Amino acid sequence: MEHEQSRRLGKRCVILIVIVVLIVISAVVFGLTLKSAFESTFLSRCEKFDQYDCKKVWDAFQQAYVNKDPCKVPVEAYDPLIAAAPFKPQCNRMMFWSKTKDVVHGFTEKRDCFVTLEDTLLGSVLDGLTWCGKEGSKDTNTTGCPGWSDCENNTVRSFWIRASAAFADVACGNVTAMLNGSINTPFNPTSIFASVEVPRFIASRVKNLNVVMVIQKNNISNCTDPSLKNLRQSIDTGITFSCKDVSESRIQECGSKPQIACRTCW
Ligand SMILES: *[C@@H]1O[C@H](CO)[C@@H](O)[C@H](O)[C@H]1NC(C)=O
Ligand SMILES: *[C@@H]1O[C@H](CO)[C@@H](O)[C@H](O)[C@H]1NC(C)=O
Ligand SMILES: *[C@@H]1O[C@H](CO)[C@@H](O)[C@H](O)[C@H]1NC(C)=O
Ligand SMILES: *[C@@H]1O[C@H](CO)[C@@H](O)[C@H](O)[C@H]1NC(C)=O
Ligand SMILES: *[C@@H]1O[C@H](CO)[C@@H](O)[C@H](O)[C@H]1NC(C)=O
Numbered sequence: 503m504e505h506e507q508s509r510r511l512g513k514r515c516v517i518l519i520v521i522v523v524l525i526v527i528s529a530v531v532f533g534l535t536l537k538s539a540f541e542s543t544f545l546s547r548c549e550k551f552d553q554y555d556c557k558k559v560w561d562a563f564q565q566a567y568v569n570k571d572p573c574k575v576p577v578e579a580y581d582p583l584i585a586a587a588p589f590k591p592q593c594n595r596m597m598f599w600s601k602t603k604d605v606v607h608g609f610t611e612k613r614d615c616f617v618t619l620e621d622t623l624l625g626s627v628l629d630g631l632t633w634c635g636k637e638g639s640k641d642t643n644t645t646g647c648p649g650w651s652d653c654e655n656n657t658v659r660s661f662w663i664r665a666s667a668a669f670a671d672v673a674c675g676n677v678t679a680m681l682n683g684s685i686n687t688p689f690n691p692t693s694i695f696a697s698v699e700v701p702r703f704i705a706s707r708v709k710n711l712n713v714v715m716v717i718q719k720n721n722i723s724n725c726t727d728p729s730l731k732n733l734r735q736s737i738d739t740g741i742t743f744s745c746k747d748v749s750e751s752r753i754q755e756c757g758s759k760p761q762i763a764c765r766t767c768w
């Protein structure tokens with residue numbers, strides 16, 4: 503009789519364990535399938551970097567915009583994200599750019615000479631992506647989000663302003679900026695470079711600001727452009743300014759020939 507009871511108890515125990523295991527497995531599977539393509543992209547890009555807890559970074563990222571009107575995400579909403587994945591100063595290697603995105607990344611991808619915002623954890627994770635939230639929802643939307651200029655405090659733009667500010671805050675030593683010689687105003691006061699980054703270069707950290715003016719076939723300006731005088735005048739006194747016209751082909755050559763030393767590219 504006692505024997506019979508304990509055997510039944512044992513059977514129940516096994517059934518219970520099987521049920522628990524099934525629940526755990528289905529929860530894991532459900533959890534995985536629930537992960538959106540956006541979150542997967544975020545995490546897989548993030549995991550290329552060591553020393554960061556990507557789940558923590560994802561959580562800090564989400565709290566900036568989830569359950570909010572996509573036009574009501576101020577720049578400060580990303581402060582906790584920056585705190586969760588702080589930028590590290592990389593003196594003498596930091597590269598800023600304005601209207602030269604493809605050329606500058608074509609170069610930094612091939613050579614380990616300079617680091618742009620898009621080569622850092624947060625910059626590379628979110629480069630080229632669109633995201634926003636929605637009031638009353640905990641989802642991330644990747645379609646139907648406001649465009650860059652549709653509203654001031656939009657989800658994506660506020661991120662890039664906050665990240666650019668944080669990247670410029672740690673700029674140090676010899677700082678380089680690639681500007682575009684195929685446009686009328688290479689140093690445009692409305693650009694993120696002019697309005698967010700340059701004002702954060704402080705002489706106690708930044709020694710030189712070296713502009714590389716990218717000269718293409720359709721060049722219409724160069725280092726003598728009046729906007730460059732404005733740049734020279736707007737930087738903190740104590741930072742040495744220089745500007746050099748460099749052909750696009752020279753930048754590409756330096757990108758593809760590792761035997762050319764970084765400091766002799768231009
Ligand atoms: C954007 O957010 C800032 C706070 O960071 C606020 O002062 C400003 O009024 C907002 N602009 C608009 C158009 O809502
Ligand atoms: C400079 O700007 C022009 C016009 O927007 C663009 O066509 C060109 O690709 C840019 N140059 C570089 C080096 O990015
Ligand atoms: C994303 O936004 C579009 C357009 O506003 C909307 O139709 C769609 O339902 C939203 N998707 C989610 C998951 O919120
Ligand atoms: C700073 O960078 C410029 C241009 O890349 C280079 O000519 C110069 O030698 C560098 N100076 C120092 C102190 O590294
Ligand atoms: C354009 O580039 C060519 C070749 O470097 C140069 O001779 C010419 O003066 C440049 N034009 C302008 C407007 O900078």
Ligand SMILES: *[C@@H]1O[C@H](CO)[C@@H](O)[C@H](O)[C@H]1NC(C)=O
Nearest residue numbers: 721722723724725726727747
């Ligand atoms: C720079 O541009 C000016 C006019 O914009 C032109 O006259 C001059 O030749 C250019 N200089 C170089 C070195 O390309």
